[in-house]
Amino acid sequence: MNQDLPRGTGALFAGGMEACWMAGGLWLLEARAAPGALPVLRLLLGLPLAFTLWRLTRAFSPSLRLSAGIAGGVVWALLLVAFSTFPPDPLPEPAWIAGSIGRLFQRPGAPNRIQFTALAAVATWVGGLRLAAVRVGFDRLLSEFQFGLPILILTFFCAAQWNTALPAPAALAFAFFAFFLLGTAAARGADAGGWLQGPARTRWLLALVCNAALVLAVGLLLAAAVTPEALKIVLDALQALWDAMVDGVVRFIAFLARLIPQPEIKPYPVGGGAGSAPRDPSAVADILQIPDYVRRIAAFIVAAFWVVLFGVCLWRMASQVAAWLRRQMNAPDGAEVETLRGAWRQDLRRLLRRLRGWFVWLGYALGRRGATDPLPEEAAAVRRLYRRLLAWSAAGGCPRRRHQTPHEFLGRLCERLPEARAKLALITDQYTEVRYGGRRPGSDIVKHLESTWQDVRHIRTKKTSKTWRKS
Amino acid sequence: MLEHGTPDIQAAAERFTSNVGRAIIGRSEVVERIFIALLCEGHVLIEDVPGLGKTLLARATARSLDGSFKRIQCTPDLLPSDVVGLHFFNQKLSEFEFRPGPVVANVVLVDEINRAMPRTQSCLLESMQERQVTVDWKTVALPRPFLLMATQNPIELEGTFPLPEAQLDRFLMKLRLGYPSVPDEAEVLSRYQQENPMDRLESVIGTAELLALQVLTRRTLVAEPVRSYILAVTRATREHPDIRLGGSTRAALGLQAAGQAMAVCRGRDFVIPDDVKSLAAPVFSHRIILKTEARLKGRTEEDLLREILESVPVPVED
Numbered sequence: 113m114n115q116d117l118p119r120g121t122g123a124l125f126a127g128g129m130e131a132c133w134m135a136g137g138l139w140l141l142e143a144r145a146a147p148g149a150l151p152v153l154r155l156l157l158g159l160p161l162a163f164t165l166w167r168l169t170r171a172f173s174p175s176l177r178l179s180a181g182i183a184g185g186v187v188w189a190l191l192l193v194a195f196s197t198f199p200p201d202p203l204p205e206p207a208w209i210a211g212s213i214g215r216l217f218q219r220p221g222a223p224n225r226i227q228f229t230a231l232a233a234v235a236t237w238v239g240g241l242r243l244a245a246v247r248v249g250f251d252r253l254l255s256e257f258q259f260g261l262p263i264l265i266l267t268f269f270c271a272a273q274w275n276t277a278l279p280a281p282a283a284l285a286f287a288f289f290a291f292f293l294l295g296t297a298a299a300r301g302a303d304a305g306g307w308l309q310g311p312a313r314t315r316w317l318l319a320l321v322c323n324a325a326l327v328l329a330v331g332l333l334l335a336a337a338v339t340p341e342a343l344k345i346v347l348d349a350l351q352a353l354w355d356a357m358v359d360g361v362v363r364f365i366a367f368l369a370r371l372i373p374q375p376e377i378k379p380y381p382v383g384g385g386a387g388s389a390p391r392d393p394s395a396v397a398d399i400l401q402i403p404d405y406v407r408r409i410a411a412f413i414v415a416a417f418w419v420v421l422f423g424v425c426l427w428r429m430a431s432q433v434a435a436w437l438r439r440q441m442n443a444p445d446g447a448e449v450e451t452l453r454g455a456w457r458q459d460l461r462r463l464l465r466r467l468r469g470w471f472v473w474l475g476y477a478l479g480r481r482g483a484t485d486p487l488p489e490e491a492a493a494v495r496r497l498y499r500r501l502l503a504w505s506a507a508g509g510c511p512r513r514r515h516q517t518p519h520e521f522l523g524r525l526c527e528r529l530p531e532a533r534a535k536l537a538l539i540t541d542q543y544t545e546v547r548y549g550g551r552r553p554g555s556d557i558v559k560h561l562e563s564t565w566q567d568v569r570h571i572r573t574k575k576t577s578k579t580w581r582k583s
Numbered sequence: 584m585l586e587h588g589t590p591d592i593q594a595a596a597e598r599f600t601s602n603v604g605r606a607i608i609g610r611s612e613v614v615e616r617i618f619i620a621l622l623c624e625g626h627v628l629i630e631d632v633p634g635l636g637k638t639l640l641a642r643a644t645a646r647s648l649d650g651s652f653k654r655i656q657c658t659p660d661l662l663p664s665d666v667v668g669l670h671f672f673n674q675k676l677s678e679f680e681f682r683p684g685p686v687v688a689n690v691v692l693v694d695e696i697n698r699a700m701p702r703t704q705s706c707l708l709e710s711m712q713e714r715q716v717t718v719d720w721k722t723v724a725l726p727r728p729f730l731l732m733a734t735q736n737p738i739e740l741e742g743t744f745p746l747p748e749a750q751l752d753r754f755l756m757k758l759r760l761g762y763p764s765v766p767d768e769a770e771v772l773s774r775y776q777q778e779n780p781m782d783r784l785e786s787v788i789g790t791a792e793l794l795a796l797q798v799l800t801r802r803t804l805v806a807e808p809v810r811s812y813i814l815a816v817t818r819a820t821r822e823h824p825d826i827r828l829g830g831s832t833r834a835a836l837g838l839q840a841a842g843q844a845m846a847v848c849r850g851r852d853f854v855i856p857d858d859v860k861s862l863a864a865p866v867f868s869h870r871i872i873l874k875t876e877a878r879l880k881g882r883t884e885e886d887l888l889r890e891i892l893e894s895v896p897v898p899v900e901d
Binding site: 495498499502512514516517518519520521544545547548550 | 860895896900
């Protein structure tokens, strides 16, 4: 089960869904921030272009491939900036390059259209690269759907709130669902137990349609119902309710206070104490007044909080519905249901792992530069070599965890690189003896370790980057 | 550091393990830990449900050593004098004479220790820590090596008296046997079908040899980073929010000594953090006290120790 689709087919469906929500977002951005500035359809071309480039360069080494991807993205962004700033006919003069680049890096109060275009071009390009790098199966399609649907609904909701007309929102939503349903059909059809062929196909179809319809209906209902006027009515009602409650409490306290005998009020002695003059109330008000920029920041934070909360709620709702439906379907016939890893979550985890690896590598590199090593040269050499091993494995996405001993880390490393087990064990053993046993290895041992280390690196280079990561 | 020409501790450990293994099947890890306790002269508390071989393990250990062995079966009416000995009046000589109790032996098995009353349990404190007993006006040194192995059953609590913290802290390790695997249990049935392997068990280590091994064990190197790691783990048990009472200094000392013993058993003359990690649970689990909330959440000492070991950084290259 859970068989991946062929690269092109999988990317078509996942990319289609991605293009739909990206288009919605870009159109909304264009309408609100840069009217008429974003060439949305041209921007979306970045997805297939980046995908194609990444596939074409698969014979290259990983670093060269990454460089080609980055270079392609930069060229793509510059081309889009150029063609959106100047019409292609007649051909622009060379001066536009300097002008465009200058505007790209200028720092005004708000981003200009060129900056918007460049950012959007980079985003679509990265999306295309990601599509080319991932394997698309049923679970990933469902996760893409789970991720894309809240974004799409959020886009429609914001458009409704801002009275912004998006071009063909219904077509966008239809295309999104069509890509998803066709993609899942193809993915399930790729294995023998697919829901199109399997005995549970009716339930699967019903579940998918119900899930999609429910989430869409709730989203549309919210978008339609939660207008500014409706919000105002609700807020007014809440305010009135609150006022009534406060009034009731105050009245009750006043009633209780009347039951208590009042103490005799003595006149306050007026005298020439070293009293300070009463403060000017306006000065106090000035002190309490919050500056405008603080208000704006606070408003932005509150708005961002609500938007994120709303998005998360929608996502969770979709997840719960999907999970419930899967549970329901899992019960009869002993039908197998895969675990849904979650494409987005997996990507995010991978990205965070890479980032952590880079930071660890940076830490090692900086630490190595600043460290003063009073050890004997041979012992220091062994420790440096082990440090290099740690940095190298961290950069490869397998950093040592802080609680792992060298031997525990060796086990983890050998899982990824079983061919180098003996060599890695030798390095680890020597390091352990130097670090915890106070050994001073001979220079021949250090030379042997150096060559072993080079062998390990050679084994690693022979393995493709993909296999290293996957294993 | 170990020297060339000294007795081979690793070979002795293998001899001991294989000998005990003839009677106790499939418990090589527990047997190795008992040998570790022997090497650092620590006492062992074996806790498990009845019928898993606690007493058998203690007897097999005693028989593998060429030393005296005594057994104390604890009951609520057991008196301190039944354990440490007493002075009786010798009418022939017309003087008081000291008759040592069963605790005066190389290996002492205190069976079902939590069935003895607290005053009887407490009379073992001096023998466990100072390796001596005091009866009336007379102090008697216990023979060396001295190993006290106690067993207790965690299920039956009626008529038992939980060991006080001071007593628990004097045990180097608490070991659990657990149920054997199916092949091991099948092997037990097969081996015990016609005869009791205990009857043919012989001593493989002499007391003099064990004393020499103990001296060697103490020479094992504990490097500064490993010592810091031991202290960090101990401190972490004191600072964990779910632990009411953390590890004592005696616990840290015990962990260090046990680490030294484990290192020599594995043929090393220096302790590595793996030794510390693998021994932290048996050394600390009976010494720490969980908060009530943690207990209600179903957490155990072993869970928390695992969590602590996963939070304390191991000293590797920075």
